[in-house]
Amino acid sequence: MSVASKSKTEGTILKRLAEQFGEAVVQTYDVPGDLVAIVKPEHIVEIIGWLRDExxxxxxxxxxxCGVDYLPRRPRFEVVYNLYSVKLNHRLRVRVQLDGDNPEVATITSLYKVADWFEREVWDMFGIKFIGHPDLRRILMYDQFEGxxxxxDYPYNKRQPIVAARTRHL
Amino acid sequence: MALTVEKNPEAELDTNSYLLNIGPSHPAMHGVIRIIARLDGERIEKVEDIEIGYLHRAFEKSCEQAGWNNAFPYTDRLNYVSPLINNCGYAMAVEKLLGLTVPERCEYIRVILSEISRITDHLTCIAASAMELGAFTPFIYFMKAREYLYELVEEVTGARLTVSYVRVGGVKADLPDGFLDKVNPAVDRVLDVVEEVGQLLTRNRIFIDRMKDVGAISREAAISYGFTGPLLRACGVGFDVRRSTPYHVYDKLDFDIPVGETGDNYDRYLVRMEEMRQSARIIRQAIEQIPSGAIAVTLDGQPMTGAEMVLAAEKGMTADLPFRMAVVDPTLGGTEKARKDAIKVHQPGVSLPAKEDTYGNIEGLMNHFMLIMDREGIKPPAGEAYAAVEGGNGELGFYVVSDGSGRPMRVRCRPPCFPLMAGLGEMLEGGLMADVIATFGTINMIAGELDR
Known part of the structure; x- marks a missing residue:
């Protein structure tokens, strides 16, 4: 299987997405080299699933x-999905905006296996909860880490006590 | 007293599975990582957990604390075997945000150095995995070969690993005189070693037995896990960022993308071996095509040290300064006016001025300070950009968000190792305990970029 040359369908991706989901697509734009769609978080599983299978x-x-914290902007958080089609060689960036200090969004672990670890990292780093994730725990930091x-708003130079080695499982 | 052991043939063997903890610090694992495996005899029944994060150094948080150019030293420490590729990836993301195109010579310099780094990366991976399987000779040979390339890197950047050579909108300095003549002989010597080691390993019975049909993953699973780089290509998918989204001058260069069939460790080895030969091809073509760095600037005046220039400028004796050439410290060599425009974009808001201007006139001095001062410097417009390069292990992406200030709001690094490690469990399950070492070796996990 070889990667196709630059996809001819690229120009119509955003149009098709907007037509399919109407109001659930908040905004689409095309910055040079990147196609971007901002969608409503309630529909993220549906939209990403459709993009995967259509x-x-x-x-x-x-x-x-990945997550982004836009403090002090409201809505404060964003989760950014960078999608790629190996078969058709095109890319799309899907952004969802999440409000509140304890944001939540549905997991897409059922669609992509790698989403498991990526979502754990976003939870770890930003505290964005992925509803339905099978194993949402910290991945880079240790369990006792606070914040x-x-x-x-997490201070760069904040220190936390050293803890004993991880003892989970054993 | 003689020790007697009572044997009871009636007793049943203990058939319970048990948990084995490997790591985080284990002599056979290069990199700090912990694998908790449930063993049934010598077979891995299930990988209960893979713990990463032991080398987390807050890369992304650190990048938000200073100017856009200050992140380069941190990127060196992501994949420390091929830091130049990381440098390029980050620079490309910020350049995309700024809407810049770097000069052609700079693009070629980046490509040549990236390909040199790719060879060092693959050399290290194959060397370490062979050594862990008991083949010590290839390790020694490849480390020696890597040294030839590090000598090249050192000559250009002044460092072997922590290079910090690329800048937003260009590179730090032009290539040193005579450098390009040294590249081909060094690459030739490396390729000789690659062939020699190939003869030692490729048809070696023990090596094949340990690698073939071990650690395989299906094409569908690899795509679902977000595999890129040699591991995905070993599954038969010809995805390579250099070809699918060509950046810099890769579309002007002729190279092949090797693909495997079965996605096992042996295919990964073969893909990496072939990629080194292809990288050498790219380097040779790039050296043929690279445009000259010399540009038409009148430099008949006498060379002058920076200190003399500053003194002259202070006294107002500036009449002939524009025609003088600065004698700079060796660490700044290649940043003189005659060479600067070929390697950096000509934009005062992005590139540091030539040293002659910094020392010799107030505009240059102010420009220099405005770029260096905290919270000043490069100010990309508010927005975000994602740029990816083909790193040693796959797609190395940088997603940068700017709020229009002199500091990044978010620098996200998409490390190629992270998805590979997420899929490690699936590759190990069903295999033998001893195969953990082989499979983990071909993944070429670099904890620096995995944990950031």
Whole structure:
């Protein structure tokens, strides 16, 4: 299987997405080199699932999933899904905006296996809860760590006590 | 007293599975990581957990604490075997945000150095995995070969690992004189070693037995796990960022993308071996094509040290300063006016001025300070950008968000190792305990970029 040359369908991706989901798509824009769609968080599983399975789109790879803290903007948090189609060689960035200091969004672990770890990292770093995630615990920090370090109101130079080695499982 | 052991043939063997903890610090694991495996005899029944994060150094948080250019030293420490590729990836993301295109010579410099780094990365991976399987000779040979390349890197950047060579909108300095003539001989020597080690390993019975059909993963699972780089290509998917989303001058260079069939450890080894030869091809073509760095600037005046220039400028004797060439410290070599425009974008808000201007006129001095001062410097417009390069282990992406100030609001690094490690459990399950070492070796986990 070889990667197709630059997809001819790229120009219509955002249009098709907006037509399919109407109000659930808040905004779409095309910055040079990047296609971006901002969608409503309630519909994220539905939308990403459709993008993955719809013929002609086929975003079969979740290239990246990350959080962003836009403090002091409201809504404060964002989860960014970078999708890629290995088959058709096009990319799409889907952003969802989450309000409140304890934001929640549905998990997409049922769609991509790698979402498990990516979502754990976002939970760890930003405290964004992924509803339905099978195993939502910290991944980079240790269990006793307090707070979520990549939040912009977490002080850069804050220190936390050293804890004993992890003892889970054994 | 003689020790007697009572044997009871009636007693049943203990058939319970049990948990085995491997790591976080284990002599056969390069990198701090902990695998908790449920064993049934010598077979891995289930990988209960893989714990990462032992090398977390707050890379992303640190990047938010200073200017956009100050993140480069941190990127060196992501994949420390190929830091130049990380440098390029981050620079490209910020350049995308700024809407910049770097000069062509700079693009070629980045490509040459990236490919040199890719070879060092693959050399290290194969060397370490072979050593862990008991083949010590390839390790020694490859470390020696890597040294030839590190010598090149050192000549350009002044450092072997912590290079910090790339800048937003260019590179730190032009290539040193005569450098390009040294690249081909060094690459030739490396390729000789690659062939030699190939003869030692590729058809080696023990090596094949340990690698073939071990640690395999299906194409579908690899895509679902977000695998990129040699591991995905070993599954037969020809995805390579250099080809699918060509950046810099990769579309002008002719190279092949090797793919495997079965996605096992042996295919990964073969893919990496071939990629080193392809990288060498790319380097050779790039050296042929790279445009000259010399540009038409009149430099008939006498060379002058920076201190003399500053003194002259203070006394107002500036009439002939524009025609003088600065004698700079060796660490700043290659940043003189005659060479600067070929390696950096010509934008005062992004690139540092040539040293002649910094020392010799007030505009240059102010420009320099405005770029260096805290909370000043480069100010990309508010917005976000994602740029990816083909790193040693796959797609290395940077997602940067700017709020229009002199500091990044968010620098997200998409490390290629992270999805690979997420899929490690699936690759190990059903295999033998001893295969953990082989599979973990071919993943080439770099804790620096995995944990950030």
């Amino acid at each position: 013929p002609g789109l086929e975003f079969d790879m979740l290239m990246d999933l 979520h370090p990549l939040r912009r």
